[in-house]
Amino acid sequence: MEASGFTRRQAVSGGLALGAALFAPPLARASVAAPGLEYLETLGPVEGRPFVAPSLLHPSYRAAVYVNCALSGPGAQKMWVLERGAQGWALAHHDEDYWQGRDDSPAYSWPVSTGRKYPGDSRSGPTPVGVFNIDDRRHRPGWGSPGMYNSLYIDLHYSGGRASGVAIHGTTRNQYGKLGRVDSHGCVRMRQANADKVWAMIHPGGARAGDSPLWGEIPRYFTSRVTKDMSPRSGYVRDGSLLYAEDGGLLTREGYRMVFVFFRDDP
Template identity: 30%
Template sequence: MKALILSSLLMVSTFSTHVFAEDSEKASSPPEQSSNKSLALDDLMTPQEISQELGFSLRDPMWAGVVDPEVIAAKDGIDVYREYPIVLKINKAAKGRGAQQMQVIENGKLIATWPVSTGREQHEKAKSGRWYQTTTPTGTFSPYRLVRDHYSNTWKAQMEFAVFFIGGIAVHATTPDHYSELGQRASGGCVRIHRDNAKLLWSKINSYPEKLVPLFNKKGRVSRDKNGNPIRAIGWGTLIIVENK
């Protein structure tokens, strides 16, 4: 068992590091207004700045290729829906069937389909002054940090029910002023959903304890050790699959 856990930790540490922001100029001072309640925090700051403000380490969580649960069942003999009680399928496409939607699957059953706003997929300058790519990365992830209510003292803005899955990018509640944008690309990289849905999702994710779950590789298949055994690590029972189709 010790060898298996060590192998799991080694696998997690080998995922490549990607930078979502660049310092092309010094960050500007925050605006002097007393509150940015109507503004989304992921428009005010880059994902990298958000993760730094929250004190997250720069380690990479699981970032694998897009997983197809049916393929995993047929070729790897693992039931994704059994291993991960909550599976979120997010389509970040700009248009087309199912575009800008999140499917919430609990214990193998589709329980909800919600409109989302993923990244604008542009090179932009945040209000902090940093240039960055407002992209939502595709792939398969597992939450590595849950933050119920983050308030940025720097920008006087709030981010509620945040489920961080890579760096400063999270599925989180958007503000009422942005509800009309749900269903289209509109974020700085995060996956925005209606506050009511974010609250429900938060509750469901927290209802399942952390446990040993299988990891996946860059090809979207189950990671295996040198003996062919599935590699597992302690994690939330939630899998986040981001596609562009």
């Protein structure tokens, strides 16, 4: 369903009134070497660093990708690929090679590299934090862009109208040794085999849009009209708030029922 305009915002919930979640205590410091799903549940948003715990995600989402973009700390530069089942959220994928000899029960999926500022590159910078839908208008299988394998872009247009170039994607093998620390120009890098796993969740057998098992109606995080082309969108929120039309109807769109949550928990 699509409605035009909005008059109020409400925090994402699993069917409960959870507006107070946006004013939860500051992000907790993890005390374990390999923080898992319970770690994500202990975190809360702070000013300028939005976050929604898995249990508070809207019930339309069947999968979620959490990325900690922090510069340091036990949870820094890690990704959790989650899937919602009958018993709630659980880790959907992990890197078998990475976890071999580390832990019999992987706590997160794999290490990543998020963004930093490169001198002389005006478009490089830290990976933006927030809650994002996948931009279903821009999927690039294989090496659709230089150095970017199986790219899934965040749905975000900047205030000037330019679409964000931030994506999660596989990287070239010569960058594998840098995974686990900040190094990219703004995207979230991972091993190619791991990018294949995420891609296959929404594109099994090459399925797209309505043919994908993860396609359906989801909340949208912008207030402008839904278009199929790359026309600029506006009125974005990044804190996972649900947006409503003047008649009280939830603003939604058709899309992949996977959500990206990029966050930081460093000071």
